[in-house]
Each structure stands twice: as structure tokens, then as C-alpha cells.
Amino acid sequence: MRERNLLILLGIILLVAFCLWIDLPQTEALSLQLGPLKIYREIKFRLGLDLRGGLQVVLEADPPPGEKVTPESMEAVRNIIQNRVDGMGVVEAVVQRQGENRILVELPGLVNPDEAIATLKATGRLEFVEAGLTPLPEGLKILTTYEVPLEPSPTETITPTPGAAPTPTPTITPTVTLTPTTEITPTPQVYRTIMTGKHLKSARVGSDEFGRPEIDFELTREGAEIFAKYTTEHQGEFLAIVMDGIVISCPQIKEPITDGMGRITSEKGFTLEEARRLAIILQYGALPVPLKVIQTRIIGPTLGQDSIQKSIRAGIIGVIVVLTFMLTYYRLPGFLADLALISYGLINLAIYKFGIPGLFPGVTLSLPGITGFLLSTGMAVDANILIFERMKEELRQGRPLSAAIEAGFNRAWTSIRDANLSTLLTCIVLYWFGSNFGASMVKGFAVTLFIGVCVSMFTAVTMTRTLVTFVFDLSGRFLEKRRWLLGV
Numbered sequence: 001m002r003e004r005n006l007l008i009l010l011g012i013i014l015l016v017a018f019c020l021w022i023d024l025p026q027t028e029a030l031s032l033q034l035g036p037l038k039i040y041r042e043i044k045f046r047l048g049l050d051l052r053g054g055l056q057v058v059l060e061a062d063p064p065p066g067e068k069v070t071p072e073s074m075e076a077v078r079n080i081i082q083n084r085v086d087g088m089g090v091v092e093a094v095v096q097r098q099g100e101n102r103i104l105v106e107l108p109g110l111v112n113p114d115e116a117i118a119t120l121k122a123t124g125r126l127e128f129v130e131a132g133l134t135p136l137p138e139g140l141k142i143l144t145t146y147e148v149p150l151e152p153s154p155t156e157t158i159t160p161t162p163g164a165a166p167t168p169t170p171t172i173t174p175t176v177t178l179t180p181t182t183e184i185t186p187t188p189q190v191y192r193t194i195m196t197g198k199h200l201k202s203a204r205v206g207s208d209e210f211g212r213p214e215i216d217f218e219l220t221r222e223g224a225e226i227f228a229k230y231t232t233e234h235q236g237e238f239l240a241i242v243m244d245g246i247v248i249s250c251p252q253i254k255e256p257i258t259d260g261m262g263r264i265t266s267e268k269g270f271t272l273e274e275a276r277r278l279a280i281i282l283q284y285g286a287l288p289v290p291l292k293v294i295q296t297r298i299i300g301p302t303l304g305q306d307s308i309q310k311s312i313r314a315g316i317i318g319v320i321v322v323l324t325f326m327l328t329y330y331r332l333p334g335f336l337a338d339l340a341l342i343s344y345g346l347i348n349l350a351i352y353k354f355g356i357p358g359l360f361p362g363v364t365l366s367l368p369g370i371t372g373f374l375l376s377t378g379m380a381v382d383a384n385i386l387i388f389e390r391m392k393e394e395l396r397q398g399r400p401l402s403a404a405i406e407a408g409f410n411r412a413w414t415s416i417r418d419a420n421l422s423t424l425l426t427c428i429v430l431y432w433f434g435s436n437f438g439a440s441m442v443k444g445f446a447v448t449l450f451i452g453v454c455v456s457m458f459t460a461v462t463m464t465r466t467l468v469t470f471v472f473d474l475s476g477r478f479l480e481k482r483r484w485l486l487g488v
Contacts, residue, residue, distance in 0.1 A: 005473070008466045016343045019350035030354070043353050048366030048444060049094075049108035049299060057117060058295040061101040069101045073288045078103055080287055081120055084280050103291070106299070108364060112273070113296065119277045121291045122244065126197030126282055128227075131238035135250045136191075138266060142245060146193040191240070194230050199223025201260075203282035205275045208265055213275035215264040217282065224260030232256040243278070311370045318374060319345065322381055330388050332485045336467040337384040337460070344380050344452075344459040348373060351451055363451070369444035376452020382419070383460035386412040395483060401472060409465050416461065423453050 021027055022043055032039040061069045061077070074097060081103060082095045094106035110116050129136075129144050136142065199220050206216035219227055231239075231253045240250040241264050249264050264278070323341065326334035355362040363369065391408030399407065427450035434443030 005466055005470050008462075009470055012343070012463055012466060016346055019343075019346040022350040022354050023346055041354065041357075044362075045353055046362055046364040047109060048364045048369065049106055050366050052109045053299050054106060054108035055110045055113045055116060056295075056297045056299050057105045057107070057113075057120065057293060058098065059103045059105065059121060059291040060294045061289045062292040063289055069289055071100070074101060074103070076288050077291070081105060083283075084119055102294075113298065115273060115277060117293055117296065119280060121287075121293060122277075122281050125244050126200065127242045128194045128196075129240040129242050129247075130192040130194055130234075131240040131250055133237055135238045135252070136240045136247045138247055138249065138268070140247045142240075142242065142247060143188055143190045144193045144242065144245070145190055146196060194239070195223055195226045197282060199226065200282055203279045205272070205279050206263065208263070212265075212269045213272045214266075214270065215275055215279050215282065217262055217264065219260040219262070221260070224258070227260065227262070228256060228258040232258075243281075248278070311367070311374075315370075315374050315377070319377060322378065326381060326384070330384075330486075332471070333384075333388050333391070333468060336471060337381060337388070337464055339467060340384070340459040340463045341377075341380055343463060344455055345377065347455050347459070348376075348452060351455070352448075363447055364444065365448075366444040368442065369448045372445040372448030373452055376449050376456060379423070379453065380456035380460055383412070383416045383456065384464055386415055387460075387464070392486070395486065401486075405468060405472060409461070413461070416457070420453050420457055424450060427453070 022030075027043050029043055030039065030041045059081075061074065063069055078095060078097055085093045085095055085105065085107065093108065094104065096104050098104045105120060107116055125146070127144055127146055129142070199222055201218045201220045201223070203215055203217040206214050208214045235253050235255065238250050238252050240247050242248065249266055251265070270278070319341070323338045326337050326341075328334070330337065352363040352365060387408045390412045391404050394404035394407045395401070427446040430442050430446035431450070434446065
């Protein structure tokens with residue numbers, strides 16, 4: 001039993017040391033290389049729109065003449081923009097409908113408004129276009145059969161009149177010289193679309209043989225069949241990849257591509273931001289309704305550093321009061337609970353900066369989010385108070401110390417579990433409310449409170465129990481004769 005507690009304690013010490021390293025201000029990234037596996041993760045606090053400022057954009061539907069905007073199409077537009085915003089890595093962004101044909105987007109902490117707007121309102125129509133034996137230059141605007149369907153030329157049938165004799169054509173004598181008055185405009189060439197973005201299954205940013213960003217994509221089964229058939233029959237020709245009518249790449253078909261996998265490269269090379277933007281647009285599909293920007297506004301931090309400093313000061317004062325109370329009232333168990341509470345704060349802040357791999361990249365802190373953290377800090381000692389009061393009752397009834405510790409944790413657990421579960425359910429309801437009604441501030445409060453409750457259940461129960469058991473095992477009969485150290 002003692003060896004098991006020692007192993008758990010060692011694991012807790014390593015966890016707290018790792019969280020302390022993440023929380024240090026000079027820690028900016030985690031970079032590891034384990035053989036072929038490379039891990040890089042940025043570590044930083046993310047501040048919300050109210051603390052850091054950001055970009056607010058109002059988009060309006062701009063349908064072609066004769067087409068109407070329906071509530072269903074606007075809801076589809078909102079969902080696609082939400083996915084694009086999530087793909088940009090913007091946390092706690094606001095994407096909500098305004099009226100019948102407008103979308104409001106708020107992006108906290110964005111540094112490149114032009115790129116963000118281009119990503120949001122891009123139509124996202126991807127086409128693979130037949131270019132023939134001549135490559136098309138990048139950036140060229142072209143017409144495709146997707147936009148201008150080819151119409152079959154009517155063939156005029158001449159039915160000869162039986163028995164009719166041909167009439168001799170009179171001789172035309174020119175009398176005046178014809179002078180051309182208008183220039184003949186050549187008909188623009190229309191390139192044949194082989195397939196479109198609907199045949200795309202996924203798209204992501206990769207790197208080419210020179211380490212430059214590229215877009216790797218995978219086709220659906222139907223798209224893979226079309227691609228395989230075309231590339232087999234047109235080896236040596238060029239196939240242009242066109243986005244919204246503009247050529248972004250025109251590779252040559254050197255061999256048949258039958259596995260449904262491909263990549264989009266650029267001769268001049270994509271920047272990482274360009275590649276990421278294209279991948280997001282391709283991944284999350286085309287907008288059913290074109291959009292236009294009617295308002296762009298850079299929002300400054302309304303609360304700013306002053307509110308952050310005051311919040312931190314209030315948090316520090318609150319934590320000191322709680323630590324002092326626990327130490328004074330419960331003495332040695334209170335001191336151990338204080339250690340667990342400090343660990344609770346370190347773990348929480350580490351989760352905010354580092355996130356949980358595979359679940360979320362981190363937490364964007366807004367003022368309601370900070371409130372959720374402070375509230376959960378006060379709640380973090382509730383469980384310890386329940387446990388220690390149970391222990392004191394058992395000791396007053398004359399139970400030995402080890403039995404009192406065991407009974408204190410076991411009997412208090414059901415109350416702790418039920419209280420925390422009800423809080424977690426409340427957090428889920430608040431998060432759902434914030435997600436569906438655009439109340440992002442409520443979401444921030446729910447997220448930090450949810451994380452705080454989960455961490456407190458670990459620190460107040462598992463960590464405190466391990467510390468109490470380990471210390472009491474070491475003290476032996478010393479504490480049996482000095483029960484005032486236990487607050488009894």
C-alpha cells in the first residue's frame with residue numbers, strides 16, 4: 001500500500017512540475033523529436049475579444065439576380081463559416097445570423113484582417129480543368145464549362161427540291177469600298193471542367209520535396225474514378241486547378257493517378273498562410289450563397305490590461321485568504337489541502353495555455369472565463385472541508401487515525417460526487433446555450449468552470465488523499481498523541 005501511494009505521489013510531483021514549467025512566462029513552445037515523430041506545440045495564453053480586441057465583420061448575402069435567399073441557405077452559410085473559423089484556429093469566435101441575410105463574425109486576437117475576410121467570403125469553387133498541351137499561367141482568370149455550359153451548335157439541314165434546276169448566281173459588281181468601323185472581339189476560350197470540388201473528400205496542408213507548403217487532397221470514390229480515367233487518357237497534357245475561376249496551379253500529367261490522392265503546388269511557392277487558407281476553403285466546402293462585406297471593424301480591448309491586473313490581484317487575495325483559513329482551522333490536513341489547492345491552480349493554468357492534446361488546443365480567456373476560474377478555485381476546497389469534517393467526527397468518536405482517514409474520504413465521496421456532477425451538468429447547459437444563441441461569454445464561463453470542477457475533483461480527492469495517507473504513514477504515533485494538529 002505504501003509503495004502504491006509512493007508511486008502515485010511521484011506521478012503527482014512529475015505532473016505538477018510539468019504544469020509549473022508550462023506556466024512559466026518564458027515557456028513559449030514545446031518542441032520534441034522522438035525518432036521520426038516531431039511534436040511542436042505553441043504555449044501561450046489566449047485572450048478573448050473583451051481583453052485583447054480583434055476583428056468584427058458583417059457579411060451580407062449577395063445572390064445573383066433572380067435568386068432568393070432562404071433561411072436554410074443562410075443557416076448553411078453560417079455553418080460553413082463556423083467551420084472555416086474553427087479551421088483558422090480562432091477560439092471563442094462568434095458566428096451568428098443577423099436578420100434574414102446577414103452574418104456577424106467576431107474574431108478575437110486576429111492580426112491579419114484581409115486574409116481572414118478573404119477566407120470567410122471566398123466562394124470556394126474548385127475545378128480541375130483541361131488545359132491541353134499548353135500550361136496556363138497562375139493567376140489567370142478563365143471561363144470554364146462549369147460557368148458557361150457548352151451548347152451544341154445547331155446543324156442546318158438543306159433539303160434539295162427534286163427536279164429544280166439550279167439558278168445561276170448573278171455577277172456582283174463592286175461599286176463602293178467597304179470600310180470596317182468596328183473591331184471584331186474574339187470569343188474567349190472556355191475550358192472544359194473535368195470535375196469539381198464536390199468530388200473532394202479532404203484537404204490539408206503538407207510540404208513538398210523542398211519543404212515548402214502545399215495542399216494535399218484526397219478524392220471521393222467517384223472523383224478518384226474520374227481522375228484515374230482522365231489522367232490515364234491524357235498523359236503528357238496539363239491539368240489546371242482552378243479556384244473561383246482563377247488558375248492556382250497547372251501541373252503536367254506525367255503518369256496516371258489511380259489512388260485518388262493528389263496535391264496542389266505553386267511554382268512560386270505557397271506561404272503557410274496561403275496554403276492553410278486554401279485548405280480550409282477546400283475542406284469545408286463552397287458557400288451556397290455568395291457574400292459581400294458590408295462592415296469591418298477593429299475592436300479594441302474594452303477591458304484591457306487594467307481589468308486583467310485587477311482580476312489577478314483579486315484572485316491572489318482570494319487564494320491567500322482560503323489558504324490561511326485552511327491552515328488555521330484544519331492545521332496539518334489544511335496545510336496538505338493548501339498544497340493540493342496550489343497544484344490545482346498550476347494545473348488549471350497549464351490547461352488554459354497548453355490545452356489537452358486531441359481534445360482542444362487551449363482556452364481563450366475572457367473576463368467571464370476568469371470569473372469561472374475564480375469561482376471554481378473557491379469550490380476546490382469544498383471537498384476537502386467535507387472530508388476533514390468527517391475525519392474530525394470519526395476521531396471524536398474515538399476511532400484510530402487510519403480508520404478515521406479512510407472513513408472521512410469514503411463517506412464524503414458521495415456528497416462530493418453529486419455536488420460536482422450537478423455543477424458539470426449546469427456547465428454543459430450553459431455551453432449549449434452559448435453555442436446556439438451566440439452568447440460566447442457564457443461559453444467561456446462554462447468552459448473554465450467545467451475544467452476547474454474536473455481538476456478540483458482530482459486535486460481535492462486523489463491528490464489530497466495521497467498526501468494525507470503518505471504523511472500520516474510517516475508520522476506514526478506522533479499524530480495520535482497530538483490531535484490538535486488535526487484540528488480536533
